[in-house]
Amino acid sequence: MLEVYGTQLGSRLLLGTARYSSPAVLTEAIRAARAEVVTVSLRREAAGERAGQGFWSLVRGLNVRVLPNTAGCHSVKEAVTTAHMAREVFGTPWVKLEVIGEDDTLQPDVFALTEAARILAAEGFEVFPYTTEDLVVAERLLAAGCRVLMPWGAPIGSGRGLNNLFGLTALRAHFPGVPLIIDAGIGVPSHAAQAMELGFDAVLINTAVAQATDPVAMAGAFALAVEAGRAARLAGPIEPRDFAAPSTPVVGQAFLG
């Protein structure tokens, strides 16, 4: 079981709730993914067109744990205020902290992120910071009070998979005891399986499911991939090598002269 902030999670697939074609599809996708945690954007996805409070009621009715995010925030102050409101609306100390620093890549502003994490952790929030694979930033986030890290695979919504394998592998190796959840950039189930094989504790998927032609079927595919990747990690994968190694032993072969 994965433990985050004292909560045991049976599922290692977390699902975002944005960009689904309908509440019904979202509900079915969550079921197919067997997700126990869903992220919800207080600001973007619940606003205006989505008939705000109706959407929140729907999410509350799904019988899953809600991880509110601060999507769309560009400053420490915005993120902190949004976290306060999210705690009020969803009644949870959890917050997925996003502070965007660059609009084209939606790359986190790691300086503002660290500062906001420090403020929120001191106020009793349980912070899940959306960060890069940078080791120094990870160290600062842990010092700020984070007990979970959410490094990106690739820019949000890009579907490019794990862009910096070296960096992500190093991150995993440096923080063996810290739950690491790959957040953003996963495009297809093989990316998710790869993250789990590398030893990441869970993955968070949104666009790759929500924007698939059949989101419910894709959610199911991701569930299988995450399970397969996790099982493979536990089973101990072989190391890659440069030359072939015969898989069939030569000893005992018939000598046919």
Added chain:
Amino acid sequence: MKLARVYPIVDSAAWISRLAPLGVRLVQLRIKERPADEVRDEVRAARALSAAAGLQLIVNDYWEIALEQGCDFVHLGQGDLGDADLAALRRAGVRLGISTHDHEELERALHAAPDYVALGPIYPTLLKVMPWQPQGLERIGEWKRRIGTIPLVAIGGLTLERLAGVFAAGADVAAVVTDIVRHRDPEGRARQWLAAARAA
């Protein structure tokens, strides 16, 4: 408490979650033609969000739901002014803003000892079909002289470009609807409004 110099009028609690983080300190929630249960849910959520963000919420029209949900500021039009239990609102410590469009309405409003008086529409508005011609800037000065220290809120057709003129004419506060919520970048526009209010 002094009112913020500009405030957005929104139709859902979700808008508060979008605008509050930008530094908006005052919001009016104006919901039109929705079932009472939905209005109650919106008001409850808006109150919770406002409290968490530390902003002042003004609930338009639905004074009974506002009372029941523990809100502390309501806005009434002239139609609602006749029906509302002003004594109950006062007992609960609820503050009151009132819309006015002509002298007769202004006298009625002043009789209720409001915490602010709203005058509109200053400019043609996209949102309401109104029997009133735009009041124009001169009317703002006239209203301000009549009501003295009571804050005067200008509303109706306001845009960022018109804000300076409205303040110069004597309005204490400007209420904005479409120029923020129907803007293609509501957050960006709201930031501009807040900056303009700070500069005013």
